Amino acid sequence: xxxxxxxxxxxxxxxxxxxxxxxxxxxxxxxxxxxxxxxxxxxxxxxxxxxxxxxxxxxxxxxxxxxxxxxxxxxxxxxxxxxxxxxxxxxxxxxxxxxxxxxxxxxxxxxxxxxxxxxxxxxxxxxxxxxxxxxxxxxxxxxxxxxxxxxxxxxxxxxxxxxxxxxxxxxxxxxxxxxxxxxxxxxxxxxxxxxxxxxxxxxxxxxxxxxxxxxxxxxxxxxxxxxxxxxxxxxxxxxxxxxxxxxxxxxxxxxxxxxxxxxxxxxxxxxxxxxxxxxxxxxxxxxxxxxxxxxxxxxxxxxxxxxxxxxxxxxxxxxxxxxxxxxxxxxxxxxxxxxxxxxxxxxxxxxxxxxxxxxxxxxxxxxxxxxxxxxxxxxxx
Amino acid sequence: xxxxxxxxxxxxxxxxxxxxxxxxxxxxxxxxxxxxxxxxxxxxxxxxxxxxxxxxxxxxxxxxxxxxxxxxxxxxxxxxxxxxxxxxxxxxxxxxxxxxxxxxxxxxxxxxxxxxxxxxxxxxxxxxxxxxxxxxxxxxxxxxxxxxxxxxxxxxxxxxxxxxxxxxxxxxxxxxxxxxxxxxxxxxxxxxxxxxxxxxxxxxxxxxxxxxxxxxxxxxxxxxxxxxxxxxxxxxxxxxxxxxxxxxxxxxxxxxxxxxxxxxxxxxxxxxxxxxxxxxxxxxxxxxxxxxxxxxxxxxxxxxxxxxxxxxxxxxxxxxxxxxxxxxxxxxxxxxxxxxxxxxxxxxxxxxxxxxxxxxxxxxxxxxxxxxxxxxxxxxxxxxxxxxxxxxxxxxxxxxxxxxx
Numbered sequence: 001x002x003x004x005x006x007x008x009x010x011x012x013x014x015x016x017x018x019x020x021x022x023x024x025x026x027x028x029x030x031x032x033x034x035x036x037x038x039x040x041x042x043x044x045x046x047x048x049x050x051x052x053x054x055x056x057x058x059x060x061x062x063x064x065x066x067x068x069x070x071x072x073x074x075x076x077x078x079x080x081x082x083x084x085x086x087x088x089x090x091x092x093x094x095x096x097x098x099x100x101x102x103x104x105x106x107x108x109x110x111x112x113x114x115x116x117x118x119x120x121x122x123x124x125x126x127x128x129x130x131x132x133x134x135x136x137x138x139x140x141x142x143x144x145x146x147x148x149x150x151x152x153x154x155x156x157x158x159x160x161x162x163x164x165x166x167x168x169x170x171x172x173x174x175x176x177x178x179x180x181x182x183x184x185x186x187x188x189x190x191x192x193x194x195x196x197x198x199x200x201x202x203x204x205x206x207x208x209x210x211x212x213x214x215x216x217x218x219x220x221x222x223x224x225x226x227x228x229x230x231x232x233x234x235x236x237x238x239x240x241x242x243x244x245x246x247x248x249x250x251x252x253x254x255x256x257x258x259x260x261x262x263x264x265x266x267x268x269x270x271x272x273x274x275x276x277x278x279x280x281x282x283x284x285x286x287x288x289x290x291x292x293x294x295x296x297x298x299x300x301x302x303x304x305x306x307x308x309x310x311x312x313x314x315x316x317x318x319x320x321x322x323x324x325x326x327x328x329x330x331x332x333x334x335x336x337x338x339x340x341x342x343x344x345x346x347x348x349x350x351x352x353x354x355x356x357x358x359x360x361x362x363x364x365x366x367x368x369x370x371x372x373x374x375x376x377x378x379x380x381x
Numbered sequence: 382x383x384x385x386x387x388x389x390x391x392x393x394x395x396x397x398x399x400x401x402x403x404x405x406x407x408x409x410x411x412x413x414x415x416x417x418x419x420x421x422x423x424x425x426x427x428x429x430x431x432x433x434x435x436x437x438x439x440x441x442x443x444x445x446x447x448x449x450x451x452x453x454x455x456x457x458x459x460x461x462x463x464x465x466x467x468x469x470x471x472x473x474x475x476x477x478x479x480x481x482x483x484x485x486x487x488x489x490x491x492x493x494x495x496x497x498x499x500x501x502x503x504x505x506x507x508x509x510x511x512x513x514x515x516x517x518x519x520x521x522x523x524x525x526x527x528x529x530x531x532x533x534x535x536x537x538x539x540x541x542x543x544x545x546x547x548x549x550x551x552x553x554x555x556x557x558x559x560x561x562x563x564x565x566x567x568x569x570x571x572x573x574x575x576x577x578x579x580x581x582x583x584x585x586x587x588x589x590x591x592x593x594x595x596x597x598x599x600x601x602x603x604x605x606x607x608x609x610x611x612x613x614x615x616x617x618x619x620x621x622x623x624x625x626x627x628x629x630x631x632x633x634x635x636x637x638x639x640x641x642x643x644x645x646x647x648x649x650x651x652x653x654x655x656x657x658x659x660x661x662x663x664x665x666x667x668x669x670x671x672x673x674x675x676x677x678x679x680x681x682x683x684x685x686x687x688x689x690x691x692x693x694x695x696x697x698x699x700x701x702x703x704x705x706x707x708x709x710x711x712x713x714x715x716x717x718x719x720x721x722x723x724x725x726x727x728x729x730x731x732x733x734x735x736x737x738x739x740x741x742x743x744x745x746x747x748x749x750x751x752x753x754x755x756x757x758x759x760x761x762x763x764x765x766x767x768x769x770x771x772x773x774x775x776x777x778x779x780x781x782x783x784x785x786x
Contacts, residue, residue, distance in 0.1 A: 012665035260767050275770040277756075280763035287762055288693045295661040320654045369650040378634055378649060381641035 010302040010314075012295055018083045024060050025084055028052075029091040035347030041094055042206035042350075047170030053095045056084075057128030063101045064126030066239075071113050072123035078239060082246035082301035089250025089326075092350045094207040096131055096167035098247060103240040104132040107175050110232025111186065111224040118223055121173055121188055132173035134236050135189075135213055138166045141363025142237035142315065143371050144230060150178040150215055152185055156222055157195075158215040166361070168211040169200050176220060177233050186229040187220030194218070205357035207350060238315055241362035242300040245318035249297045251355050252290045252322075252329035255348070259283060259333045266338075279336060286332055293325045313375050320368040326355040383421070383432035385439045391430075392418060392443040406450040410486040413449075419485045423469060427481050434670065452487045455730035459529055460484040460491035464537050466610045471554070471595040471603050480535070480556065492533035494524040494557060494581055495604070499786060502757045504539075505548045505601055506776075506784065509583060511540035511555065518542070518555065518593070520563075520586040526751065530566045530579035531727065533559045537607060538588075539600045544782040551781050552600035556592040563587070573743045574723035577731065608753065609691055620660055626705045626741060627656035629734050633712055645712050652705050659697045666690055689765040692758040699748035699755055702733070706741040713738055 014022070032052050041049050057063035065081045067073020074080075081102055088097055108122040124130030140146055150160030158178055168174065174189045174196070189196060195218035203210045224232050260283055263274030273279055300318035303311040330352035334341035341348045359365065373380055399412045413419055414428045418440050423429025444451075454461055461484070468480055483489040500507040509522025520540055530536070536557040543551035557564070563586035568576035595603040623631055634641065634649055669690075710717040721737040733741055749755040763769045776784055 009664070010661075011668070012661065013668050260769060264769055271773065272770045274763075275772055277760065277772065280767075280769045281756070281759040283767055283769065284759040284762035285696075287767055288696055291690070291693055292658045292662045292697065295665040296658045298665065299661050317654050317657050320650075321658045369647075369654060372653065373646070373650055376631075376653065378631060378646070378653065379638075380646050381638075381643055 010299050010306075010308075012298040012302065014083065014298075015079075018080055021060075021062075021080055022083045022087055025056065025062065025087040026090075028055055028060065029087060029093055033091045033093050035092075035350065038092055038094060038207060038350060039344075039347065047167065047200075047209045048094050048096055052093070053131075054128065056093075056095055056097070057101065061128075062097070063105075063128035066102065066105050066109065067122060067126040071119065071126065073126040077305035078243060079298075079301045079305045082243050082297065085243050085246040086250040086253070086297075089247035089354075090254045092207045092251070092254075092347075092354045094209075096133065096170060098240060098244060099133045099167040100125060100131050100171070102243050103134045103236045104173075104175055106239040107134045107186065107232050107236035108223070110235040111228065115223075117188065117221050125173075130173060131167075131171045132175060133165060133167050133171040134233065135162045135165050135168065135174045135176040136233070136237070137162060137164045138210065138357075138361045139164070139363070140237060141367045141371070142234055142241050142312070143363075144234045148177040148179050148184065150176055152178040152180040152187060152220060154181050156187060156220040157217040158187060158189060158220045159217055160215055162213045164201070164210050165213055166208050166210055168213055169198055169209050174213065175223070176215070177229065178220070180222075180225060183226055184229045185225045186223045186232055188223055189215070189218050189220045203357070205353045207354055208357060237362060238312065239304055241319050241368075242304045242311070242315035244358060244362050245293070245297040245300050245315075245322040248322040248326035248355065248358055249290070249293045251326040251351050251358070252286075252293055255326075255329035255333035255351055255355075256283065256286050256290055258348070259286075259336045262337055273336075282332060282336065286329055289325045289328065293322045296321045313372065316368040316372045316375060319363060320365045320372065323359040323365045327352075327359050330355040383430045383436070385436055388418070388421060388430070388432065388436055388439050389443060391416060392440050396444075396447050396449065401447055401449040407486060407488065409450055410452055411482070413444075414482050414485055418444075419452075420465075423481075427469070427477055428485050435667075452485060455732070456529075456532075457484070457487045457490055458730065459493050460489070463493055463607045463610050464491040464535070467537060467554075467594060467603060467607045468556075470606050475591070476556070476594070484535075489534040490529055490532045492527050492529040492536045492559070493607070494527060494530075494536045494538040494583075495607075496526045497523060498525055502754055504604075505552065506781070506786075507539060507541060507552065508786075509538075509540045510544070511542050511553060511588070513542070513590075516590050518553075518588045518590060520555075520557070520583050520588055522583050524581040524583065525569065525578075527566075527579045527581050528577055529729075530559065530581050531568070532729065535559060536581075537594075539604050541781065542597055542600075545780050546598070547778055548776065548781040548784065549601045550598055552604070553597050554594045554600035554603040555588050556594065557583075557586065557588055558592075561586045561588075568725070568727065570725055572746065573740055574720075575726040575728055577728055609689070620663075622657060622660065624660070625656070626702055626709075626733060626745075627653055629738075629741075630705050630709050630712070633709060633738075637712075640712055640714055645708070648708055649712075652701065652708060655697075656701055656705065659694070659701055662697065663694050666694060689761050692753065692761045693766075695752065696749075696755050696758050696762075699745075702741075702745040702748045706738060706745045709738040710742045 061074050062084045064073030065076040069075035105125050108118055111118045113119050125132050150158050152158050171191055174191055176187045176189050178185055178187055195216045197214040199212045201210050263279055264272050266273050296318040300314045303314035333348045340346050395416045399409050417430040419428035421430050421432040421437050422434035424431055497507050511518040511520045536559055538555045538557040539552050541551050542553040563584045565582040567580045569578045569580050570576045720739045764771050
């Protein structure tokens with residue numbers, strides 16, 4: 001078992017550069033992604049807002065944060081991407097950042113970027129000019145337990161089905177884990193290629209579209225094989241799960257802030273309802289959860305950024321903790337708003353739906369606790 | 382600016398001049414204080430070097446490695462955690478010079494005379510009176526929940542100096558001599574069987590005005606410094622992963638496979654995650670409180686003083702201590718039915734991990750009561766951190782003497 005004494009102290013705060021990045025993302029979202037716009041977009045049937053995505057990914061340059069400069073990225077780290085995700089969570093922004101700029105990019109970085117087949121799509125994703133997703137079901141957890149549901153033959157033709165892939169409908173490139181002729185492999189498939197069928201489903205979370213993907217002898221370009229392919233996928237899931245905690249933190253933060261604002265203004269029985277201890281104690285407890293979630297999420301981001309051997313523990317802790325906090329915050333937000341919280345008009349439901357969906361994404365809290373049992377030597381009976 | 386290298390150099394000088402092997406414990410501690418290596422963030426001449434608080438760890442690590450004696454913080458925690466920061470902030474130069482050195486070396490133990498039978502959560506309602514008589518104050522009243530009172534040389538005391546103004550405004554803050562003949566200390570036995578706390582009866586106790594901290598009538602504000610530091614002291618102790626009670630529970634789990642059930646496993650993992658997150662949250666708060674630490678950048682960091690956020694840490698600590706110890710008693714099954722010792726003992730400190738699970742379970746009940754109940758702390762977070770409107774108050778503008786009691 002790894003112990004804290006063997007590892008450097010994590011930096012759990014935010015740097016000036018991270019705060020500047022946050023300010024830029026927050027200003028963009030305040031301008032272009034208010035709740036009414038998010039709701040209208042969700043009802044439009046568009047998978048995401050391409051103009052918002054361009055401004056976020058290319059103009060601010062967030063798409064390439066995880067990618068080294070020599071590979072066409074910004075040469076930053078998971079710490080900065082985590083800050084972007086906090087802001088995207090606070091706005092339930094309908095953009096393919098977690099799936100593309102985090103998971104897909106991490107999968108490509110786990111392959112050999114000196115190969116053109118890897119470097120070209122990586123540079124496109126880093127620049128924000130291309131969109132891509134890792135073709136795994138949204139609930140897939142790190143730890144490499146799930147076997148691929150797609151087979152590849154010797155010519156790279158892919159056949160099989162992957163259900164519930166987030167942001168697949170708007171993606172140009174699909175990174176598909178498959179059983180190849182020589183074992184596990186990772187392929188790139190153009191989403192508009194012959195033999196690829198994308199079937200959108202109606203998602204619980206309106207702000208993160210889901211689709212089932214069917215491959216029928218679809219042409220794949222080989223990215224990696226064997227252990228390299230397996231670890232590339234696992235790295236993507238681990239990075240995705242760790243940074244999802246920051247999105248969950250952002251969701252919880254918005255819910256708490258709005259609830260405090262509402263209950264301080266809403267008057268019943270001649271008093272602001274937020275002055276009643278029955279309500280304020282619930283919000284204070286939520287504040288503690290949010291403060292704790294911040295520490296857990298920062299710890300996971302810092303461990304991922306530094307390549308710490310403790311990253312699997314830090315990520316599992318962050319997911320096991322932050323996922324329920326986001327759900328709890330959204331549920332409290334609705335309850336403490338009273339009737340207005342139940343309406344379509346009020347944005348609280350967007351946060352509840354995202355939080356509940358995020359709880360399942362990249363491994364449920366229970367799966368992450370199960371993973372911890374192995375990681376920290378607390379074996380099941 | 383004193384940096385880590387400078388502190389290492391000074392620590393090496395101290396060790397060279399006073400080799401731990403050949404130096405009396407107290408002589409070494411005094412020399413360490415005089416070298417400014419006691420609490421490096423304190424001012425020069427008062428045991429510190431005006432250095433960043435986070436650099437204390439550098440000194441501590443060097444001294445530990447050299448086998449230097451410590452000042453037994455478990456025994457003098459109230460002095461270190463509560464009296465010292467208050468004396469530093471509100472004391473006169475003379476008070477600081479008189480009290481801080483023997484406080485830090487442990488030559489003089491401190492206790493805290495705050496709570497009263499009629500003033501618990503509503504501490505500002507306290508009834509202990511201090512009446513001016515020449516250059517002295519004459520104090521009469523009863524205090525309770527006083528740990529270390531039977532060992533203490535000094536106490537920090539709040540008492541009512543003006544009953545004719547609303548309760549928060551009529552309080553003053555004193556240093557009380559526990560050897561005064563008017564001080565009577567009686568053990569208060571608690572649910573663990575031991576008597577860690579005391580009742581303290583004050584009858585005609587004479588306190589010189591020179592032992593007042595802060596202005597007359599300003600005692601409530603001075604006490605806030607003490608209480609904020611208390612909550613940090615209780616909730617903010619740095620621990621490694623699996624430090625504290627969760628480490629004991631995890632060790633039990635590993636050692637006793639025959640007692641494992643799925644239900645206990647599920648709950649243990651949940652508690653393990655919560656304990657790890659609480660540890661990280663405390664660590665983050667500490668990083669925020671050390672604005673000159675290398676990893677802390679400008680902006681957003683408070684000025685090194687604990688704020689109401691410390692209340693949040695104490696809330697988390699109390700809940701976890703209670704849940705983990707309850708889990709442990711249940712896990713131990715037959716062994717959980719047994720208690721180690723109900724004898725009335727007078728421990729010098731709380732040692733959560735040094736006794737059996739049953740003791741931990743019972744002692745942890747106090748964690749959500751002492752130093753501010755969890756309910757009061759939730760109010761503090763709601764009103765001071767979140768800015769939620771206060772409960773309507775009927776006692777705020779009424780003279781203390783006219784309040785119903």
